Amino acid sequence: MAIRTTLYGYQVKNGKTVIHIEESEVVKKVFSLYVEGKTLNSIATMLTEEKVAYFQDEVKWNKNTINRMIENEKYMGNEIYPMIISSSMFNQAKAMKEKKSCKQETHTPEVELVREIAVCGKCGSRFKRVNTWGAREKWMCSKGCKCSVYIDDAILEDAVRSNLNRVIENPDLLNVVADSQYMPTIDVTKEENELIRLLEQPKLDFSVVAKCILQGAKVRFDCCDYDNGELTEELKDEISSVDKIDYKIMKEYIKQIIIQPAGRIITVFINNAKITNGEAENASQFRKKSNEN
Ligand SMILES: [Zn+2]
Numbered sequence: 001m002a003i004r005t006t007l008y009g010y011q012v013k014n015g016k017t018v019i020h021i022e023e024s025e026v027v028k029k030v031f032s033l034y035v036e037g038k039t040l041n042s043i044a045t046m047l048t049e050e051k052v053a054y055f056q057d058e059v060k061w062n063k064n065t066i067n068r069m070i071e072n073e074k075y076m077g078n079e080i081y082p083m084i085i086s087s088s089m090f091n092q093a094k095a096m097k098e099k100k101s102c103k104q105e106t107h108t109p110e111v112e113l114v115r116e117i118a119v120c121g122k123c124g125s126r127f128k129r130v131n132t133w134g135a136r137e138k139w140m141c142s143k144g145c146k147c148s149v150y151i152d153d154a155i156l157e158d159a160v161r162s163n164l165n166r167v168i169e170n171p172d173l174l175n176v177v178a179d180s181q182y183m184p185t186i187d188v189t190k191e192e193n194e195l196i197r198l199l200e201q202p203k204l205d206f207s208v209v210a211k212c213i214l215q216g217a218k219v220r221f222d223c224c225d226y227d228n229g230e231l232t233e234e235l236k237d238e239i240s241s242v243d244k245i246d247y248k249i250m251k252e253y254i255k256q257i258i259i260q261p262a263g264r265i266i267t268v269f270i271n272n273a274k275i276t277n278g279e280a281e282n283a284s285q286f287r288k289k290s291n292e293n
Contacts, residue, residue, distance in 0.1 A: 004055040007074060008065075009084050024084045026052055028259040030069055031085050035092045040066045070097065072076050109247035111153050114160060114257050121260030122147045123186050139259055149263050156265065159277035160257060163267035164245050167275060170235035191216040228235045 006012055011020040026047070040063035047054075047061040054061055069075075070093045077083030118127040118139065127145035137156075141147040167173050195212045198204070206274050230264040235253065242249055256268040267279045 004197075005162070006085045007072070008054065008069065009075065010081060017082070019082050019084060027069060027075060027084050030066060031075075031089050031093050034066070034070050035096055035098070037087065039063075066255040070094075072099060106155065108153075110157050110250060113247055113250055113254075114156055117254065118259055120145060120147050121258045121264070121266070127259050131150070147261050149259055149261065150240075150256065151259070151263055159265040160250065160254070160267055163243050163265075163277050164242075164250065164253070167243075167269070167273075168239055168242050171240045172269060173275060174232055174236050174269060176271055176273045184224075185219065187219040187222075188216070191219050232273070235269065235271050 006017070009016050009020055009024045011023075012018075013260045029225055030043055030047075032250050033046075034040070038046075042177045043066045044061040044063050047066075048059055048262050051059045052061070053059055073090070074081045075083070076086040091139065108258075117136050118129075118227060119125065120127045120141035120143070123145045124144055125141055125145070127139050127147075128142050130138040130254040137150070137152055139149050139151060148234070191212065195209070195216055198209050198212055239253060252269055254270055255272070258268060258274075260266065270277070
């Protein structure tokens with residue numbers, strides 16, 4: 001696939017960067033629409049619907065393209081790029097963006113907590129919330145396993161609350177099944193493969209092999225849901241007397257929030273009990289919707 005190497009709005013003629021008339025009109029339009037209060041998404045949709053070419057015959061615009069455009073200072077002109085956007089227009093767009101992101105940054109402490117303890121349901125790495133400007137939030141795996149889920153804050157928080165509520169109503173849900181099936185994580189598999197590779201070497205370095213075996217044992221231990229009976233009993237006792245769920249309660253009893261690719265949310269309590277939310281359907285609907293865009 002060919003990729004665009006010249007900044008949108010410009011073309012190179014005789015080794016010089018000059019304004020591309022049609023494209024520069026699009027750039028101006030994008031800035032003025034954004035300053036009027038249109039969202040990145042709606043501008044992208046509009047350009048796509050109007051079949052405005054981004055590059056060659058490519059007409060697919062997305063909010064990232066628009067976002068990069070309104071953030072690009074080159075449009076104000078410099079020694080290489082002629083000016084398309086006045087600095088006052090550029091600054092208006094910048095101010096609009098700050099205004100929008102301020103609005104977005106008002107999270108409840110509960111959502112903040114979820115941000116701290118969310119992990120990817122596929123590989124166990126931290127799940128990170130990508131800032132968007134719409135109502136839905138995109139969550140992405142921090143290791144490149146390409147998992148991403150759209151869940152809005154309210155649904156995520158509701159799922160965690162409802163899991164907690166279920167446990168408060170029925171503390172026995174916290175009983176961790178002692179002989180739950182052993183499921184090696186990706187880390188375990190990786191360590192095992194590394195050990196096999198080392199053992200197949202013609203010359204064995206015992207200190208390296210020993211280190212690998214120890215590391216393997218550690219990751220296997222980490223991935224086991226061992227039954228912590230005492231902690232479970234204590235937790236059941238305490239949690240049954242909770243009368244109001246707030247940030248403090250969540251922080252005290254919840255160890256991890258696992259977000260699965262399909263949008264299912266699993267709450268892991270401090271004794272490793274896992275409670276799955278009944279609202280997974282909700283989240284995946286959001287996901288489907290976003291895929292259609
Ligand atoms: Zn992952």
